[in-house]
């Protein structure tokens with residue numbers, strides 16, 4: 001269900017915007033590769049283990065690649081609400097044919113499609129939680145907890161905001177020096193690029209409440225496992241024994 005004022009669905013179901021994203025796939029892969037690899041390494045499996053994981057807001061499946069590569073017997077369920085992203089993903093996921101399937105799921109609703117198994121061994125999200133309003137971020141963390149087998153992990157790679165202007169300035173300063181081209185492009189955004197950026201930023205929030213919601217959902221071992229400026233990987237595990 002999309003909120004009436006919400007541009008998010010229009011953005012992610014726009015072929016123009018997906019074309020821009022596809023054109024920049026190389027730079028995105030370069031930026032994300034180490035983080036996706038780390039998410040795979042954080043999972044508590046042996047390389048010989050067969051397990052099922054869920055990638056929510058999977059897009060073209062970039063976050064799943066690291067796990068599918070490190071664990072050759074793993075299987076991915078890739079959920080997204082954009083038929084256009086799923087179509088692009090079917091092409092990018094070809095190297096893993098037979099080990100994944102896409103399902104349609106709008107994370108703005110708490111009604112999960114039946115095609116998603118009742119229990120999975122791990123859940124990941126990559127750059128998708130920040131597209132959700134806060135009530136759905138929080139609700140989704142609980143729903144993810146419910147879907148995990150005891151001992152299962154949830155990891156989220158995402159962008160965060162800060163309430164401290166000095167912190168935000170420091171992030172921008174460093175990001176602009178690291179990627180001067182992006183800094184230049186920011187000054188000359190087309191209307192489509194501006195809409196995409198506005199959509200990217202609208203529900204980005206600080207880290208602290210997100211960690212609190214993860215803990216409230218029941219997760220243990222909650223930590224920020226990686227952080228660089230405004231990008232983080234945080235998560236935790238569903239305890240083997242539930243609190244009573």
Ligand SMILES: C[S@@+](CC[C@H](N)C(=O)[O-])C[C@H]1O[C@@H](n2cnc3c(N)ncnc32)[C@H](O)[C@@H]1O
Nearest residue numbers: 012057058059062081082106107108126128131
């Ligand atoms: C920035 S892309 C990230 C894709 C991928 N996870 C990655 O790390 O490259 C955000 C993805 O979230 C999806 N998305 C945004 N809002 C969603 C929603 N409400 N329900 C399901 N998917 C959503 C978009 O369609 C898009 O594929």
